[in-house]
Amino acid sequence: MVSAKFLELLSLSEARDLYTVEILSAEPTPAYDRVHLSGLFSGQGEKDLELFSPAWYKENNYDLHLGEEAVSLDRANKTVTASSGKNYKYDKLIFATGSAPFVPPLEGLTGDGIFTYRDFTDVEKIKTFGKSKKTAAVIGGGLLGLEAAKALKDLGLGTTVVEMAPRLMPRQLDESAAGLLLSEIETLGIKVRLNSHTEQLAHSSAVKSFIFKDGGFLDVDMVVVSAGIKANDQVAKSADLKLGARGGLDVTPNMVTSDPDILAIGEVASFEGQIQGLVAPAYEMARVAIETLTGGERIYGHPYLSTKLKLLGIEVASFGDALAETKDAQVVSLANQQAKTYKKLVLDATGSAIIGGIFVGDTAQYFRLMQMSQTGAAIPEDAASLLVPGSFQSGGGTSLAFIPNTAVICNCENITKGQLIEAIQKEGITEISELKAKTKCGTGCGGCQPMMVDILAEQLEAQGIERNTDLCEHFSYSRTELFGLAKKENITTYAALLQKHGTGKGCEICKPVIANLLASAWNLPVLEQQNIQDTNDSFLANIQKNGSYSVIPRMPGGEITPKALIELGKVADEFGLFVKLTGGERVAMFGARLDDLPKIWAKLVAAGYESGHAYGKSLRTVKSCVGSTWCPLGVGNSLDMAVTLENRYKGLRGPHKIKGAASGCMRECAEAQSKDFGVIATEKGWNLFVSGNGGIIPQHGQLLATDATKEEVLKYVDRFLIYYFRTSDKVTRTSTWINQLEGGIEHLKEVIINDSLGIAHELDKDMQNLVDQYKCEWKLALESPEKLATFKTFLNTDLQDDSIKFEESRGQKKPLMAAIV
């Protein structure tokens, strides 16, 4: 990876033409993303991890020799000999040979069924061997070891992690954090054996038996060794280059080895006796090496170490002096055994600056606190307040002000806040995607994206790009203002609102937005005002690229009886529809002709189905797992909860689409934290999250209430949704809405739970009115011959539109786009 980064930087450097470059690679593939190696176990291919294609090397005039391992170095003649026997001359030589797994010198730790976890070949071997096996042990409970354990568990193997130290991830986590991680990992079915010094590994036929010094033993079918790394420094060693105390080529702060023409970067380089196995320090070494070669002044300092990862769904992060090894360091920590979270800040001796931190279970504040640590930002006297959820919510705090322009926002690409601001101002950037493309910020691990969003928003605001909130040329009011007017003046139609508060004939912006806000206010049948609806709403179906429509009936909570499913199948079969499951746990049928929609729905309604509102800015689905009804790990009845929620809110229309979910335990199979509203069962009730989002900029839901009863959940979601309907701008998801909401989640809690505005009663009443108004739109349409007439394709003939054609693919139909020219 570090060599790829080096080559990328060199290709962008003015000094590119000074050198012809030859690359010797022992592996038969170009450099790949080793960090995400475990992706290969969960369906990713090697191509997905490729950093640059062979074509890229060619375009940049890099001569890449794959499967050509450097085997010896002749410094006197400046020649490297490769495995093919060929000699390569050099003026400057860069070692980026990385590291190999460290295999402890232990009897029995070789032979069949013993693996390391390092590269593509290792993964292939483990996969092949593991197929027919039942149990495995991983030696090493560090970062990579736990990754390996996850990979083995994904293969279906009963897995035990064997760690010498008294805790997991001993280099990054303290006892409390590691203890929490341990209990979470054990809940997921991975066993962990700590304090385990292996005396011997005995092989008897296919079984490997660990015999521990404490007298215990463990039998497994295979063993994966992940006990740290050792630098690939053999070639350098034979050529008498100076090595560090723990191996690796000793380098100066300029990345130069004991031979001035030889540099070393990445895991093979030993700086002040240490080798580093993380991406950010390695990339920094690459940057320094480029400058050394081109006469720049950059030098390598003490690396700032930070790690953030998701292990088996558990978020873990640490940075800086996480273990509080600095003299007189002060520690502030917040352990929440209910929420299964642990957060710790390490402060300097004066308690005025953050020097390290650990997060388990909730890493929402990790990034900003790390930023503050790196920049030495001043912190509040009550440092513990920084650990409280919501302390950095947009709109509420002044967190960005803490961060100076020199602060590095993207550690992977080394982009500062100042560089982002410059790009935003110079290039007139208004979108995150543009900012990423122009600066490369956020293109590595992606952890800095939330910061980018905030910085961009702040800049746009500062530039006085005053957002004109007028809906369009026909209304000098925002959506929020029009919603208020409609409610206050009891206006239920677009025509009346246009006459009273607008001008002209309307347009494609104000008509659908007002159609939606009137529905949010009154929930009257949308077809009563068919002509102001978006095409999807006006035909109660989603238009597809060839002018055909999709049909998606409601299946609350994703629950469906076999009989109903059979009826659905019959309809799809009769009308020749393409069938696919949606992400919201229901069945979608595509390729319906406009004329056929009423016929299809007549059958569906007769079979007991209702409209699924997949076509509207409306409640889509409340996704669910089976919860305590079926799941042996279930804590709460999420299925029942999801069905209740979906039936309560079905047919609601808002500023944008609305999605919900209910998970029966903290494993979160229903992904409730990525929904507009989502609940997760706890031992005592439900944790309610709001304003989560998948989509273009994924956003975690924020915790609105903990251990709420079912009644409280309904009450809070009622209020949350109506408050959103009342105050949102047009076409805004709840995630963006909360980001723009003054005070953020804390404000919402005040309004919704503590009724700080004294409007809770109104919010409750409004929602109950909307719920009472609910009628299935398709059922209504089928009762009206007048409405059904609008589903006819042609006014002057009963023929269907023969310009819509389909072809076959995998036994189903798909649009034939070449049909129309």
Place this chain on the structure above:
Amino acid sequence: MTTQWQNAGSTEQLAPGQRGCLKFGDAQIALFHFEQDVWYAVQNKCPHKNQNVISRGILGDKGGEPKVACALHKNQFSLNDGKCLSGDLESLTSYPIKIEGKQILIGLPK
């Protein structure tokens, strides 16, 4: 080129604000009862992706000029002359309309 006036049915088939589509041979024509007694007819095929969906678009005006926004991607076209108002897509062909009593007649090129 001469114009042939085609019978497009009764004015009662579309209420003000309503939209419809006519088929003459292979040609599809979108018919709009834009507002009381104001009618427009344009080609039904949107030149953006060549789909026959204009008749399901949203009616409105831009600075007083009557327009339709396509149902698929909201590209906008003038109903006076079919010109694209939201970019440089090809114009829609627009067709003259005569109302004789309750009879709608659309002028097609012969």
